[in-house]
Amino acid sequence: MSRRKTERLLGLVVCLLSSPRYLTAVQIRAAVPGYPESFEAFKRMFERDKEELRELGIPLETGFNSPGDDEAGYRIPRQAYVLPEIRLEPDEAAVLSLAARVWRQAELAGAAAGALLKLRAAGVDAQETAQPGIEPRLLAGEAAFGPLWEAVRDRRPVTFAYRAAGRSEPQQRHLQPWGVVNRHGRWYVAGYDDDRDAARVFRLSRIEGDVRFSGPAGSVIVPEGTDVRETVREWDTQPPAAQRTAILRVREGAGHGLRRHATLLPEATGVPDATGVPDTTGVPDSAVARGSTDRGGWDTISVPFSDVSWFAEHLASFGTDVVALEPADLREAVITQLKGALA
Amino acid sequence: MNTPGKPVPRGSAATSTTRLQRLLALVPYVVSRKVVGLADTAAAFGVSERELVDDLNLLWCVELRSPDPYCPIDLSYEGGEIMVSEAESIGRPLRLAVDEASALLVALRMLAEISVPGAQAPGSEALSRTIAKLEAAAGEAAAVSAQVQVQVDKRHADGILGQVRDAVDRGRRIHLRYYVPGRDEATERDVDPMRLLVVDGRTYLEGWCRRAEAVRLFRLDRVLGFEVLDVPAEVPPEAEQVDVDQGLFRPSEQDVLVVLDLRPAAHWVAEYYPCESEERHGEVLRVTLRTPDTQWVRRLALRLGEDGQVIAPAGLAAQVGADAAAALAQYAA
Numbered sequence: 001m002s003r004r005k006t007e008r009l010l011g012l013v014v015c016l017l018s019s020p021r022y023l024t025a026v027q028i029r030a031a032v033p034g035y036p037e038s039f040e041a042f043k044r045m046f047e048r049d050k051e052e053l054r055e056l057g058i059p060l061e062t063g064f065n066s067p068g069d070d071e072a073g074y075r076i077p078r079q080a081y082v083l084p085e086i087r088l089e090p091d092e093a094a095v096l097s098l099a100a101r102v103w104r105q106a107e108l109a110g111a112a113a114g115a116l117l118k119l120r121a122a123g124v125d126a127q128e129t130a131q132p133g134i135e136p137r138l139l140a141g142e143a144a145f146g147p148l149w150e151a152v153r154d155r156r157p158v159t160f161a162y163r164a165a166g167r168s169e170p171q172q173r174h175l176q177p178w179g180v181v182n183r184h185g186r187w188y189v190a191g192y193d194d195d196r197d198a199a200r201v202f203r204l205s206r207i208e209g210d211v212r213f214s215g216p217a218g219s220v221i222v223p224e225g226t227d228v229r230e231t232v233r234e235w236d237t238q239p240p241a242a243q244r245t246a247i248l249r250v251r252e253g254a255g256h257g258l259r260r261h262a263t264l265l266p267e268a269t270g271v272p273d274a275t276g277v278p279d280t281t282g283v284p285d286s287a288v289a290r291g292s293t294d295r296g297g298w299d300t301i302s303v304p305f306s307d308v309s310w311f312a313e314h315l316a317s318f319g320t321d322v323v324a325l326e327p328a329d330l331r332e333a334v335i336t337q338l339k340g341a342l343a
Numbered sequence: 344m345n346t347p348g349k350p351v352p353r354g355s356a357a358t359s360t361t362r363l364q365r366l367l368a369l370v371p372y373v374v375s376r377k378v379v380g381l382a383d384t385a386a387a388f389g390v391s392e393r394e395l396v397d398d399l400n401l402l403w404c405v406e407l408r409s410p411d412p413y414c415p416i417d418l419s420y421e422g423g424e425i426m427v428s429e430a431e432s433i434g435r436p437l438r439l440a441v442d443e444a445s446a447l448l449v450a451l452r453m454l455a456e457i458s459v460p461g462a463q464a465p466g467s468e469a470l471s472r473t474i475a476k477l478e479a480a481a482g483e484a485a486a487v488s489a490q491v492q493v494q495v496d497k498r499h500a501d502g503i504l505g506q507v508r509d510a511v512d513r514g515r516r517i518h519l520r521y522y523v524p525g526r527d528e529a530t531e532r533d534v535d536p537m538r539l540l541v542v543d544g545r546t547y548l549e550g551w552c553r554r555a556e557a558v559r560l561f562r563l564d565r566v567l568g569f570e571v572l573d574v575p576a577e578v579p580p581e582a583e584q585v586d587v588d589q590g591l592f593r594p595s596e597q598d599v600l601v602v603l604d605l606r607p608a609a610h611w612v613a614e615y616y617p618c619e620s621e622e623r624h625g626e627v628l629r630v631t632l633r634t635p636d637t638q639w640v641r642r643l644a645l646r647l648g649e650d651g652q653v654i655a656p657a658g659l660a661a662q663v664g665a666d667a668a669a670a671l672a673q674y675a676a
Contacts, residue, residue: 003401005359010366011405014415017432031409052360057440082435086480091469095454096477102450104588108442112450114364115443120387121368121436122480123375133511135549136454136541137587138493152490153441165611179490185544205614222490229492256522256529256567317646318527319666323673335674340649341667 008034012049013058017081022065022073050074088124097126102136107146138182142204147211148189151177155222157194157215161208170208175200176220179228183236190231191220201235246305246315247326249298254321257314262301305330312337364437365390366398370416371436373427381423396420444481445488448474453493457504457541495544496564503569507548511536514576517550520568521561525639529567534559535576537584542591551582558582560591592617598633601640602654605630609650612643629654641666 011032016023025046029035035042053060059080062072088096100116103109120126144160151158158177161170177191186203193200247265250258305311312333315322324331365388372387373379385395402416417429427434439447455470478485510517514536521530534550537558541547545562552559585591605612605628613621618630634640637659644653644663653660 002359006362006366007401007405009359009363010402011407013363013367014405014432015407018415027409031407033406033408056360056364056437057443058437078432081437083438084480084482086476088473088476089469092473092476095451095469095473096447099447099450099454099473102453103446108446108449111440111442112446115439115447117365117368117388118436118439118443121371121375123371133508134457134539134541135587136450136457137543138450138453139543149491153445153487163610179492181491182493182544184494184496185542203614228490229494232492233494253529254527256527257524260567313646313648316648316670317642319642319645320669320673321527331674335671337648338645338667338671338674341645341647342664342671 004034008032009049009052013053013076016060016074016076017078019075022061022063022075024071024073028074083118083122086119086122086124088119088126090125093124093126096124098134098136100126102138104137106138106141107149142187142207144189144204144207144211145180145187147213148177148180148204151211151213151220152179152189154217155220156213156217157220158211159214160211162202163206163208165206173202174214175202178220178222178226178231180204181228181232183229183232188232188235190228190235199231201232243304243306244327246303246311246324246330248301248303248315249323249325250301250318251298251321255301255318258303258318258322259301262303265300265302300325308333316341362398366402367433367437369395369398370402370418370427370430370433373418373425374430374434378424378426381420381425384425399425439481439484441484441487444477444484445491447477448481448485448488449491449493451477453495453541456493456495457546493544495541495546503563503566504546506569506571507536507563508539510571510576511539511548516572516574516576518568518570518572519561519566522565522567524565525636525642527642530554533572534561535578537578537582540585540587540591542587547591549585551576551578558585560585595633595635598635599637599656599659600631600633601637601656601659602629602631603640603644604628604652604654605647606650609647612647612651645670 011034012028015028015031023031025043028046029042035045050060059076061075061077061080063075064072096116096119100112103112116126148158150156156177157175159172159174162173163170174194175189175191176194177189179190181188181190186205188201188203190199190201192198248255248258248262250262308330312324312330315324315330315334316337324334369384369388372384381392381395385392388395390398399418399420403414403418405416406412406414415429415431416427416433418425418427420426451470451474455467455474507517509515516533516535519530519532519534521532522528523530532552532554534548534552536548536550538549539546540549540560546564547560547562548566549558549560551557603612607626610628613628613630616630616632618632620631622629637656640653640659641663644651645666653663
């Protein structure tokens with residue numbers, strides 16, 4: 001760690017913040033100790049210092065004091081530098097501390113901690129309570145999160161290899177990212193897909209390898225009124241397919257995942273009763289949800305579904321606890337599914 | 344205590360710029376409080392007292408030379424108390440960077456998603472006040488934060504979230520009817536609530552399960568029935584909180600090692616379950632995972648049909664075949 005460098009940078013900040021006027025490089029070298037004698041060496045070091053201050057978010061401006069000046073100068077406008085007054089009530093400060101914990105192990109952990117530090121410096125007493133009743137976290141473990149967040153922040157196009165669902169080979173994609181969304185625990189990036197000429201959503205966990213910037217900062221334009229969360233929601237939501245009704249036999253005390261959306265049929269409803277469905281007349285609806293155990297054997301239930309193949313896979317997962325009776329295509333699909341598992 | 348001011352280091356410049364950040368916050372931290380203790384301040388900044396004293400010396404030594412040499416910062420730290428008598432232009436903190444404002448605003452909005460009016464902290468009202476104040480203070484830096492959104496899964500949890508929060512806050516025992524999808528079982532148990540965890544968009548109740556006599560996590564969307572009992576919660580001293588930052592579900596050495604071959608239509612399995620390794624053999628993805636209970640793997644294998652195959656353990660593969668045969672027999676009747 002270079003103490004001299006820290007001293008020099010701090011001197012530079014204080015010097016430029018204190019001056020109401022633009023200071024030229026020569027004036028700065030005269031005022032701030034620690035720069036080398038050689039002008040060339042000074043220029044190189046000064047360039048790096050400026051870069052580092054800007055990376056910290058310090059608003060270092062370049063300009064002229066009067067139109068006649070032939071050399072640009074530098075200053076840090078106090079108004080642009082200073083965090084505006086912020087006063088938080090104790091309950092607000094508590095909420096803020098909790099929020100700062102959310103990213104603890106994730107990409108923005110350092111940023112959250114840095115923000116909290118500045119707010120504390122502004123006088124906010126944000127103490128962490130030892131045992132909060134609620135512990136929120138975003139893990140953002142995907143390697144793509146960091147570069148995609150930077151791309152969204154700086155409005156830069158990106159390119160990455162993407163393995164779409166069901167494909168074995170990844171494809172190189174080019175995206176103008178609009179936003180990053182966590183929906184129900186999964187991270188997505190939404191944006192304009194230059195290969196498809198349309199809005200697209202990508203799941204971060206399916207991105208392989210590095211995300212690279214493919215254009216300059218500021219070149220991505222997010223269309224007016226874009227709601228990235230809505231974009232991802234639409235993508236993630238199945239189009240409202242026609243709902244159909246399945247008739248199932250479900251072993252008592254089993255099939256709870258199905259019963260939550262089911263109606264218990266009072267009797268065999270005229271379904272071809274190949275395996276002896278017991279009479280369930282008079283059982284109240286609440287027995288469906290409870291999965292009543294006071295009658296031996298099976299229940300007959302009706303459940304809405306839309307996608308035959310998905311629902312058949314779901315029914316197959318219940319093994320011997322569920323038998324699909326109707327419709328015929330669903331019944332066939334379950335049989336095919338189970339035959340596949342025989343191998 | 345967290346460690347503020349420690350962003351991910353980038354190259355060799357990281358240490359001196361990190362320190363500069365800390366110094367620029369340290370002066371206003373003292374100024375806004377008039378006088379502060381050395382120990383408290385060191386703790387607040389996540390540094391040792393020795394490091395803090397070194398920081399203070401550095402600040403005190405800063406010198407500018409033009410037109411005449413002068414020391415812009417004057418401070419003292421005698422008797423364990425810090426005072427800043429001259430802070431010049433750095434008496435107020437630097438504004439929030441875009442990353443910083445976004446990190447807090449995204450987190451606050453996520454909390455607002457799961458907040459319940461009337462419940463104890465974080466109340467939804469305090470949240471909206473904090474969000475408004477932070478947006479105002481961050482100014483332009485706040486704008487980008489809208490491009491990162493977190494939508495918490497509340498599809499089934501909405502109804503009971505408030506009650507669970509309340510039970511946690513008031514320390515009441517609860518009775519749960521809980522669905523375990525891996526075994527297709529509805530279980531009944533009494534639970535002494537510890538915390539509510541909201542991890543990556545999913546909500547869990549962490550509590551001492553009196554049936555298992557261990558700490559358990561319950562996903563709220565799998566709660567079938569819920570009743571707050573008129574009994575105070577008694578979390579035993581040996582109940583250890585889950586270390587959220589290590590991930591919620593950590594496999595143990597005693598777990599069974601399961602190997603699955605997945606065809607492309609089943610590659611989603613690798614995204615849904617924590618796999619220890621993934622190997623690609625042409626179209627087939629071979630994954631390895633550890634689990635204490637293989638019941639759910641049998642169900643998964645039936646769901647996958649010909650798109651997935653249990654490779655190991657052999658006994659499990661045989662069970663899957665037997666399960667499928669028994670289920671098919673019911674259709675043959």
